Amino acid sequence: MKERISNWAGNVTFTAARLHRPSTVAELQSLVAGADRIHALGTGHSFSRVADSPGDLVTVAGLPPVMDVDTAAGTVTVSAGLRYGELAPYLHEKGYALHNLGSLPHLSVAGACATGTHGSGVRNGGLATAVSEIELVTAGGEIALRKRGDDLFDAAVVGLGAFGVATRVTLDLQPTFDVEQYVYDGMPFAALRENFTEVMSAAYSVSAFTDWASPTVRNIWVKRRVDEPLPPPAEWLGAVRADGPRHPVPGMPAENCTEQLGVPGPWHARLPHFRLEFTPSSGEELQTEYFVAREDAEAGLAALDAVRDRIAPVLQISEIRTIAADRLWLSPSYGRDSVAFHFTWVKDAEAVAPVVAAIEERLAPLGARPHWGKVFAMAPEVVADRYPRLRDAAALARSHDPRGVFRNEMVDRYLTS
Structure with missing residues (x-):
């Protein structure tokens, strides 16, 4: 009987017949050389079919650690x-x-x-x-x-x-370096919109969490290097420092999260939201994320605000972050400083799908790019237009893999030259 292999969230059951776990690079080379179709599988945290294969899957987690x-x-x-x-x-x-x-x-x-x-x-x-x-x-x-x-x-x-x-x-x-993490409760949504650059530039890393149901932002997470200038104040743009640890998702245990309340700690124990020793959630969720130019952040917030009544009923939490520009062709931040609008949905694909379509429609004038590892609905030609070097990347992939060994349904659909 064919082994059923699923991603972490359980929303994707891979079509591959087998999952290989080679213990040496030589074994991996032999597997790839003999495969008609094979694709690498990481930890399975993607919500799309990016890691699927019509042939075999292979994980490199069994190779000697280096x-x-x-x-x-x-x-x-x-x-x-x-x-x-x-x-x-x-x-x-x-x-x-x-x-x-x-x-x-x-x-x-x-x-x-x-x-x-x-x-x-x-x-x-x-x-x-x-x-x-x-x-x-x-x-x-x-x-x-x-x-x-x-x-x-x-x-x-x-x-x-x-x-x-x-x-x-x-x-x-x-x-x-060391980092202090502070969480703020209750910033008015209008204050975030009007002071977006100030908020996101307040520390080394900043995230805003909102449920799109309230006129206030649920939390602002501020991760400040201890060698940065003055720490953030007790009250800030209508928000107040949290009086205890928080979890981004309402009702989830805060002990799963990295330490807050301004307690200094190593970078790796503060920059992630979640601790390695805990499972951040049960996987009962779907996720979507879109990237627009940072200069369009306020317009993006306004566009989403206009459909908040559709977003909120199927949402667990939404996170808003910034990412600096890069030169990697298929990166969502290729060529532009970006703001990312992330949505953690309830695990109901039928209910979420029309909301994802509505968000894509609202963000279309801003040239929103989807995250490859999340759920999205954009047509391939739209995605190709949003990623300026996508067709170049597709041509290179075909020239270096003419037999299509590493191609799968998602690669075939979106990496077209």
Whole structure:
């Protein structure tokens, strides 16, 4: 009987017949070389079919773990299946940090980078912007090393798995740093709209959480480096500091979250919203996310405000963040500083689908780009127009994988040249 393999949320049952877990790179090379269709699967936290395959799936989590710091170069080379929550404490102990982390430390390094997962901060690029080299097993089973500055690099790093199976990734490092995390309750929505740049620039990383049902923003999470200027005040634009720890989703236990109340701690224990030792939720959710230019943030907020009566009934929580521009072709922040509008929905695809369509319609004049790992409904030609280098990336993927070994339904649908 065919093994049923699902993603973390359970909304995607993969069509692949088998999931392979090679223990050596040589075994992985042999698998890829002999496959008609094969695709890499990370930790399965994507809500789209980006990691599916009509043939086989392969995880690199079973390859020997690697964490090799090059002090002269200021980089670390890691095995692709390593999770950020496993890498980050090691780096901190060595005196190093990454520039950014996502909300979840549970994600694998290569998987998060391949789908454009990003973290937050007006000056902070997405996770993939730290990549300086990536080692891939190509469609013929050979090893290829792509380096920053190479012709293929900017297409392959956020590559949706279409350029090969990553085995190792080299990341830029910086000196370790400590962060204080503050949460504010009850900022008027109007204050966020009118002071968006001030709010998002208030610290190293800032997130706003709203349920789109109230005239106030539920929480503002402020992650401040301790070497930054003055800490935020007790009251701010109509909001007040929380009197206890908070969880972004109403009703969920705050102990699952990283420490708040301004208690200093290492970067890796504050930049994510959730702790590695806890499951942040039961997976009973769907997620959607769209990116618009940061200069259009107020217009984006106004567009969403106009359909809040449709959003709120099927929403658990919405997060608003900023991400710095980058040069990675399939990154949602390619070529423009961005604001991301993220939606965590109830797990009811039929009820959520028309709301997603309404959001896409409202954000269309702003050129919104969908997150590859989330649920979206945009037609392929629209997505191609929103991502300026998508057709170039598609052409490169076809030229380096003429047999379509790494292609799947989603790659075929959206990576068209």
